[in-house]
Amino acid sequence: MFGLLESGFQHFYWGNALMIVIGGVFIYLAIAKKMEPLLLIPIGFSILLVNLPLGGMMDYELKVKALEAGNVIEVQMDEGDRFNEGDIICQLDSGEVLTPVFGRIDEIKVSPGQHVEAGDVIASIITMQQTDQSKVPTEPIGLLSRIFKFGIMWQMLPPLMFLCLGALTDFGPMLANPKTLLLGAAAQFGVYFAFFMALLVGFTLPEACSIGIIGGAEGPTTIYVTSILAPQIIGATAVACYSYMALVPIILPPVIKLLTSKKERAIYMKPQLREVSKLEKVLFPLITTIVVILIVPFSAPLMGCFMVGNLFRECGVTDRLSNTAQTAFVDMLTIFLTLSIGAAMPAENFLQSKTLLILILGVVAFATAAAAGVVLAKIMNLFSKEKINPMIGAAGVSAVPMSARVVQVMGQKENPRNFLLMHAMGPNVAGAIGAAIAGGVFLGIVG
Amino acid sequence: MTDWGIAVKIAAGGFGMVFLLLAILSIQVKITSLVVKKCVKTKPKE
Numbered sequence: 001m002f003g004l005l006e007s008g009f010q011h012f013y014w015g016n017a018l019m020i021v022i023g024g025v026f027i028y029l030a031i032a033k034k035m036e037p038l039l040l041i042p043i044g045f046s047i048l049l050v051n052l053p054l055g056g057m058m059d060y061e062l063k064v065k066a067l068e069a070g071n072v073i074e075v076q077m078d079e080g081d082r083f084n085e086g087d088i089i090c091q092l093d094s095g096e097v098l099t100p101v102f103g104r105i106d107e108i109k110v111s112p113g114q115h116v117e118a119g120d121v122i123a124s125i126i127t128m129q130q131t132d133q134s135k136v137p138t139e140p141i142g143l144l145s146r147i148f149k150f151g152i153m154w155q156m157l158p159p160l161m162f163l164c165l166g167a168l169t170d171f172g173p174m175l176a177n178p179k180t181l182l183l184g185a186a187a188q189f190g191v192y193f194a195f196f197m198a199l200l201v202g203f204t205l206p207e208a209c210s211i212g213i214i215g216g217a218e219g220p221t222t223i224y225v226t227s228i229l230a231p232q233i234i235g236a237t238a239v240a241c242y243s244y245m246a247l248v249p250i251i252l253p254p255v256i257k258l259l260t261s262k263k264e265r266a267i268y269m270k271p272q273l274r275e276v277s278k279l280e281k282v283l284f285p286l287i288t289t290i291v292v293i294l295i296v297p298f299s300a301p302l303m304g305c306f307m308v309g310n311l312f313r314e315c316g317v318t319d320r321l322s323n324t325a326q327t328a329f330v331d332m333l334t335i336f337l338t339l340s341i342g343a344a345m346p347a348e349n350f351l352q353s354k355t356l357l358i359l360i361l362g363v364v365a366f367a368t369a370a371a372a373g374v375v376l377a378k379i380m381n382l383f384s385k386e387k388i389n390p391m392i393g394a395a396g397v398s399a400v401p402m403s404a405r406v407v408q409v410m411g412q413k414e415n416p417r418n419f420l421l422m423h424a425m426g427p428n429v430a431g432a433i434g435a436a437i438a439g440g441v442f443l444g445i446v447g
Numbered sequence: 448m449t450d451w452g453i454a455v456k457i458a459a460g461g462f463g464m465v466f467l468l469l470a471i472l473s474i475q476v477k478i479t480s481l482v483v484k485k486c487v488k489t490k491p492k493e
Contacts, residue, residue: 178476185469192458199449279483437468441461
């Protein structure tokens, strides 16, 4: 404006417009269709914020340095110019200086004819790209990029979210029927199947792990693993995971119907589970923490927080902590986490062919996870006197409690006497434990 | 370039590890419930 104020219009392109539409769809689904409003409203709004150029909410500053000493022959960019990854900033007589990320030039620090030493700063650039900090260290300078860096990249928010999930989880149905832990384990097949498929279509090993873990259907686990192994795809994996968790009522039924007969789906299970004593509920998080972390140490942040949250709930003497974790604390974390997820979706980051592949692989992960749970339930029925309804195997896809609810609805449709919810909650919460362990295994091997 | 040997090890070993660990937890839960049942005598509710 009058040469004094730069507006965002000159940097606005079709990608930003498309992302704003996507953000708008999220907000519409949340408000009009009541689909996961606690997640979709902040994610949708955050997408909107980071796709308004020059808003600076998700900006990182990066100093581009000369790799070798030399004289500047030509500077090819001006302050304010936008560029893609690999574009040339300036030409030295010893070689070119390239941009390691997409973004825009904040300040050019050299001029033609100037001599620079190796390590001298050539330009200060602004980017919204998530980078591997060991190779391309960036400094967050926006509100959301600060929350993202210290909340997600420092791996703070996902484990704390797991603490709240622990406080919200009743392991009673699983403890009453420990066989259901195996169904939760079988569902982790989806993680490894998607991992393999991701490698087949050309993703790197760390990226494939991050894509595979979408099959665990646990948002915090997916974000945690991706933030460590492949931060450049965190927006896509997080959105795939949370979207498919919301779409479980659409994904699960066809998989279940494909693998079971009408007769199997109508198998009756007694509605009453045995009563689990308080002592068992208190011992479970303690013993599980010790066993799991001794075997898979890298699962410690997630499992430790999950179990301490559950201990708050079950021990009977920390009601205040449990109540806080179940209400105010989980809400605060949800705000930070979801704003961060949306913030990882500027158009330049999100609108890539990779993203589409990740979304496809995500649904493959969910479907194969559900299928594996159903198949194991059918195998268990071959050796068991008391038959289980194989549909509860599909609830091993974590997505607590959505997948258990889907099984309950389908069960009642096939046999109105059936009340499968509590039976399905067993594999459901076992799936959450399984996903955290699978994440720990990936980090232990690849991290 | 993908090292398929490592990929197979991660997939097979990883899934095996997760399954084994949850199977161990399943046994642990069963044993705990048996021990607790034996040790704790439920008091009649007033």
